Structures are given as structure tokens and as C-alpha cells.
Amino acid sequence: MSVPTLxxxxxxxPPRLGSLTGRARILHTDGAGLAERLPVADVLLVWDxxxxxxxxxxxxxxxxxxWVHTASAGVDHLMCPELAVSDTVVTNARGVFDQPIAEYxxxxxxxxxxDLPRTLELQREGVWRHRESQRxxxxxxxxxGSGPIxxxxxxxxxxxxxxxxxxxxxxxxxxxxxxxxxRLMARADWVIAAAPxxxxxxxxxxxxxxGMMQPSARFINIGRGQLVxxxxxxxxxxxxxxxxxxxxxxxTEPLPPDSPLWQVPGLIVSPHMxxxxxxxxxxxxTQFLQxxxxxEAGRSLxxxxxxxxxxxxxx
Amino acid sequence: MSVPTLxxxxxxxPPRLGSLTGRARILHTDGAGLAERLPVADVLLVWDxxxxxxxxxxxxxxxxxxWVHTASAGVDHLMCPELAVSDTVVTNARGVFDQPIAEYxxxxxxxxxxDLPRTLELQREGVWRHRESQRxxxxxxxxxGSGPIxxxxxxxxxxxxxxxxxxxxxxxxxxxxxxxxxRLMARADWVIAAAPxxxxxxxxxxxxxxGMMQPSARFINIGRGQLVxxxxxxxxxxxxxxxxxxxxxxxTEPLPPDSPLWQVPGLIVSPHMxxxxxxxxxxxxTQFLQxxxxxEAGRSLxxxxxxxxxxxxxx
Numbered sequence: 001m002s003v004p005t006l007x008x009x010x011x012x013x014p015p016r017l018g019s020l021t022g023r024a025r026i027l028h029t030d031g032a033g034l035a036e037r038l039p040v041a042d043v044l045l046v047w048d049x050x051x052x053x054x055x056x057x058x059x060x061x062x063x064x065x066x067w068v069h070t071a072s073a074g075v076d077h078l079m080c081p082e083l084a085v086s087d088t089v090v091t092n093a094r095g096v097f098d099q100p101i102a103e104y105x106x107x108x109x110x111x112x113x114x115d116l117p118r119t120l121e122l123q124r125e126g127v128w129r130h131r132e133s134q135r136x137x138x139x140x141x142x143x144x145g146s147g148p149i150x151x152x153x154x155x156x157x158x159x160x161x162x163x164x165x166x167x168x169x170x171x172x173x174x175x176x177x178x179x180x181x182x183r184l185m186a187r188a189d190w191v192i193a194a195a196p197x198x199x200x201x202x203x204x205x206x207x208x209x210x211g212m213m214q215p216s217a218r219f220i221n222i223g224r225g226q227l228v229x230x231x232x233x234x235x236x237x238x239x240x241x242x243x244x245x246x247x248x249x250x251x252t253e254p255l256p257p258d259s260p261l262w263q264v265p266g267l268i269v270s271p272h273m274x275x276x277x278x279x280x281x282x283x284x285x286t287q288f289l290q291x292x293x294x295x296e297a298g299r300s301l302x303x304x305x306x307x308x309x310x311x312x313x314x315x
Numbered sequence: 316m317s318v319p320t321l322x323x324x325x326x327x328x329p330p331r332l333g334s335l336t337g338r339a340r341i342l343h344t345d346g347a348g349l350a351e352r353l354p355v356a357d358v359l360l361v362w363d364x365x366x367x368x369x370x371x372x373x374x375x376x377x378x379x380x381x382w383v384h385t386a387s388a389g390v391d392h393l394m395c396p397e398l399a400v401s402d403t404v405v406t407n408a409r410g411v412f413d414q415p416i417a418e419y420x421x422x423x424x425x426x427x428x429x430d431l432p433r434t435l436e437l438q439r440e441g442v443w444r445h446r447e448s449q450r451x452x453x454x455x456x457x458x459x460g461s462g463p464i465x466x467x468x469x470x471x472x473x474x475x476x477x478x479x480x481x482x483x484x485x486x487x488x489x490x491x492x493x494x495x496x497x498r499l500m501a502r503a504d505w506v507i508a509a510a511p512x513x514x515x516x517x518x519x520x521x522x523x524x525x526g527m528m529q530p531s532a533r534f535i536n537i538g539r540g541q542l543v544x545x546x547x548x549x550x551x552x553x554x555x556x557x558x559x560x561x562x563x564x565x566x567t568e569p570l571p572p573d574s575p576l577w578q579v580p581g582l583i584v585s586p587h588m589x590x591x592x593x594x595x596x597x598x599x600x601t602q603f604l605q606x607x608x609x610x611e612a613g614r615s616l617x618x619x620x621x622x623x624x625x626x627x628x629x630x
Binding site for chain 1: 414415418419421422423425426428429431432434435437438441442443444445446447448449450451452471474475476568569570572577578583584585586587588591592593595
């Protein structure tokens with residue numbers, strides 16, 4: 001019996017795949033070569049999730065892998081209607097990024113509350129200027145996205161004494177439905193976007209919603225860039241409709257050098273790194289191997305994405 | 316019966332003292348006028364704790380206030396042998412700064428773990444450069460100073476999943492004695508100075524101790540500048556014996572414009588602001604009034620400083 005063919009979408013080989021020696025024929029491809037190799041693959045590992053090649057190549061001719069795993073929480077970069085209606089199972093890296101991203105959000109919240117960016121500017125200028133800063137205990141956060149990342153953010157912010165509200169696709173115990181979003185955003189000190197990118201969430205943070213926020217409130221996006229109407233956010237921050245924002249994800253990544261987003265006072269720009277703590281690639285590799293063990297044994301896979309919804313449904 | 320004379324050491328009147336109308340004769344003084352006015356004061360409120368005028372004026376001639384309250388946690392700026400042996404009661408602002416400073420320390424820990432200062436630099440240059448950052452969960456902190464501020468720091472860091480050790484003047488349940496300090500510092504990822512400035516703690520963080528820390532570890536001082544041998548810290552950070560540091564307090568404050576501390580890569584300098592969140596002056600004023608009510612009624616005061624030790628003894 002021939003071993004399965006594992007196609008890896010990435011120039012760099014992922015760590016830990018050596019242990020599949022004899023258990024898989026491993027092919028590597030970049031985006032340009034994907035369409036040609038897709039028909040021979042039993043399994044596709046989307047290691048470089050910045051590539052949208054799957055979306056483009058999938059609708060082509062020939063057989064398709066039975067299983068696609070992406071080393072990311074979001075699946076927006078690979079989903080297309082043909083994949084969605086197919087029998088192919090799609091799994092994601094659920095779990096790996098939760099705690100790191102929650103810490104990153106806490107770092108941004110505290111950094112903004114304590115005015116650290118201004119402190120660093122003043123330090124560069126050699127200027128001693130005492131300011132009052134904000135206490136985060138007792139402030140209110142609205143976290144949008146009720147998956148494991150959103151829930152980890154809630155836990156971490158709660159531990160800091162912040163009152164949190166979690167908003168998901170539908171209302172259930174401990175989670176608000178979309179109908180509550182406007183009301184919650186209007187009274188939040190922190191609005192945190194942690195939702196998957198789907199047709200429902202695309203552009204959900206727009207001029208109307210930024211206009212509802214308090215002038216003292218701040219917006220953080222660690223989900224996907226397209227959740228946000230970037231021009232509207234630039235206007236809201238520039239005109240001080242809100243007190244500040246931090247974006248780790250963008251409509252176009254890398255953020256182009258000429259993007260106005262780099263230079264907005266009160267807006268922190270980071271290069272899509274919120275979940276990427278030391279050892280993350282190893283963890284992603286280990287997670288894929290655990291799934292591969294199960295797949296090889298014919299057992300059911302965890303982290304299976306609902307391809308219509310575009311994420312792993314919760315409980 | 317004449318009302319007591321309350322002498323306030325500060326150019327600006329503290330908030331909320333208006334409610335003492337008819338209950339106290341309020342005099343204001345700057346440092347230069349203190350010696351002259353001290354003999355007529357029943358109570359001295361040290362509102363501007365950056366002034367060391369009390370230390371200088373106290374040993375002079377004439378009667379002395381029966382009660383001195385300082386709107387600060389530390390009393391190092393006012394203590395002198397003559398005050399220490401006198402019958403005058405000294406109280407401090409115990410409690411007001413605990414939670415704000417704990418949040419500030421958490422902000423610094425997370426900022427350094429997530430490499431946010433570098434992110435802000437890269438943003439200024441318009442450069443998208445992904446880096447791996449550090450997870451704080453599972454790291455180890457050694458908090459030096461077992462008063463309410465040190466204990467609040469421990470609680471907040473624990474809430475972030477950080478393993479903490481608290482070091483005090485003597486070993487007791489949940490608190491390590493000084494003998495454990497070297498061992499704890501040697502294995503800590505974060506060393507946090509939150510001790511009062513006393514003869515015992517002066518210069519305790521010196522070249523030897525920085526040399527014991529791990530190269531990946533970072534040092535934070537929110538206590539008093541003189542806890543640290545600043546030249547030794549500059550060398551430790553500059554030569555990468557440790558990974559970084561953040562100082563909110565300094566031997567000389569304001570930090571002089573020509574101080575080398577401003578320009579050390581990996582060293583964050585902030586202007587003694589860790590505890591000063593919006594409303595802090597109001598809180599300090601309210602706290603003093605609460606103490607004044609008790610003093611006026613002849614009741615015992617809380618927050619009484621052990622003048623020999625230089626802080627309010629714990630339980």
C-alpha cells in the first residue's frame with residue numbers, strides 16, 4: 001500500500017515533519033506550483049497562511065486532497081465555494097494562539113492605559129514629563145468573537161479586574177448575540193475584535209460603529225484586517241472620536257510602506273504577531289502531527305471547520 | 316478653643332481641604348519657608364513628596380507638629396534621626412497606590428515580553444518586521460518588598476499566570492526572607508523592586524546581583540531610585556548581562572537631561588508616574604481627611620509608620 005502524499009504549501013519546511021518519514025510522501029510547493037500538485041495530494045498542509053493560493057487553485061481540474069489543515073486559527077485565506085461544498089475535511093490550529101493572543105491584548109490595553117508609547121517618545125527626547133495614567137481595574141471591555149481566542153481574552157482581561165462582555169454569532173449563556181453589539185460598544189472602554197472573517201463579519205467595524213464608541217474608548221483588532229473599515233478607523237482616531245487604537249492585522253499584509261495607517265497619532269501598528277510567541281512554529285508542527293496520527297488511523301479529527309460558517313463551531 | 320494649625324508643604328493646595336474650614340487653620344509653605352512655620356504647626360501635611368525639606372528643617376528650634384502625614388507610600392524623603400526619636404506620629408498614604416502600581420508593573424512586563432517598544436520604533440520607520448515574542452504565562456517573577464504594593468504586584472502577576480516569589484525583610488508564611496533573594500533572583504525572569512528605601516535596602520540592587528540574573532531576565536524598579544546602583548544597571552543592560560530594564564524612579568528626580576540612563580537600548584525610563592492614575596490627588600486628599608477626622612476625635616490613626624524601620628510594618 002502506498003503512503004499518502006502530503007503537500008505542504010510553504011517555501012520553508014515546517015518543523016517536526018521528519019517524524020513522518022515512511023508514513024507520508026512529502027511534497028513542498030509555493031503558491032505558483034499549487035494548482036499543478038493539488039491533484040496528487042491526499043493531504044494539504046497550509047503552513048504559510050499568508051498565501052491565498054488555495055482559494056485560487058482549488059476550483060481547478062482533477063482530484064482534490066481529502067484533508068486540508070491550516071496552521072492558523074482563521075480559514076478565510078483558503079475557503080472558496082468549491083472547497084466549502086466538497087467532501088474535504090478542513091481543520092485549523094485551534095488552541096495554539098489563544099493564550100499568546102490574550103496576553104498580547106492585555107499588553108496593548110495596559111500599554112494604552114499607562115500611556116507607554118508617549119513615555120517612550122518623551123524618553124527619546126530626554127524629557128521628564130509626569131502625566132496621570134488610567135487604571136484598568138473597573139473599566140469595561142467588549143470582546144467580539146466568542147471562539148477560544150475571544151474567550152481567552154475575556155479570561156485574561158477579567159483577571160486584570162476589567163469587566164468584560166463577549167459577543168458571538170448568537171446569544172447563549174455568557175455570550176451576547178449580535179443584537180447587543182451596538183449597546184455594548186457604546187459603553188465599552190475597550191472594544192476588541194477577535195472574530196473570524198466571514199461574510200457576516202466583513203467590515204463590521206465601520207464608521208457608524210466607531211461613531212458610537214466613547215471618546216475615551218480604544219479599539220483593538222487581533223482578528224483579521226477585513227473586519228475593519230480601515231479608512232473609518234483612521235478618521236475616528238485622527239479626529240479623536242475615539243482615544244486610540246491598535247491593529248495587529250490589516251486589509252493588506254504586509255501593510256504597504258505608503259499606507260497612512262503607519263502615521264496616525266494614537267494608532268499602534270504591529271506586524272500580525274499577536275499569537276506568535278517563541279516556540280509557536282514547533283507547537284503548530286506538533287499539533288499537525290497529532291492530527292496526522294489520528295487521520296492515518298482513520299479516527300475522527302478535532303478542530304474541524306464548519307466550511308459554510310468559516311470557523312470551528314463552539315459548544 | 317483654638318483650631319489646630321495644619322501646615323501644608325506644597326505650592327499647590329491639595330484638593331478637598333475646603334471641608335476643613337473652621338476645623339483647621341491652614342497654612343501653606345514651600346520648602347524654603349518650612350523651618351520658620353514648623354513651630355506653629357500642629358499637623359504637617361507633606362503633599363509634595365519630592366521635597367526633602369522636612370529632613371532639613373525638622374532638627375531646628377521650637378515646637379514640632381504632633382502629627383506628620385505624607386501623601387506618598389515611602390517616607391524616605393522626610394525621615395531624619397530627630398523625627399525618628401520624637402513623639403510625633405508619622406502616617407503615610409498606604410493603599411492608594413497599590414493597584415495602580417501593580418497594573419503599571421504588569422504593563423511593563425507585558426510590554427517587554429511582547430517587544431512593544433521595538434514595534435513602535437519599527438512603526439515610526441514604516442517597517443513591517445514580524446518577530447516572535449514571549450509568553451508571560453509560566454515565567455517567574457521575584458518581587459522584592461512585601462508591603463501592600465509588593466503584594467498587589469504579586470496578585471496581578473499571578474493573575475497573568477506568572478509564578479511569583481515575594482521577598483520581605485524577614486521570612487514568614489508566603490514571604491521569603493533576604494537570605495533567599497540571591498537564589499530567587501538567579502532564576503527569575505522578572506525582578507521587581509518594590510521595597511521601601513531604608514539603610515538595609517539602599518543600593519541592594521548592585522553589580523553583583525545584576526550579575527546573578529539570567530541573560531533573558533529583566534529588572535523593574537517602581538520603589539525608590541536609591542534601591543539601585545544605577546551605573547551597575549546601565550552596565551548590565553548595555554552589556555546584555557540582562558535582557559532589559561524599566562525604571563520609574565531614580566537616584567535624582569527629575570532625571571537630569573544629560574543622564575546616560577535616557578539613552579540605554581533596552582532600558583525604559585518613565586517619570587515616577589507608576590502609581591498616579593486619574594483621580595489619585597483626590598484619593599490622597601480624601602485619605603488625609605479621613606485620617607484628620609480620626610485625629611481630631613482623638614482616635615488612633617491607621618497607616619502609622621515605624622519610624623525606625625522607615626515603613627508601616629505588616630502583619
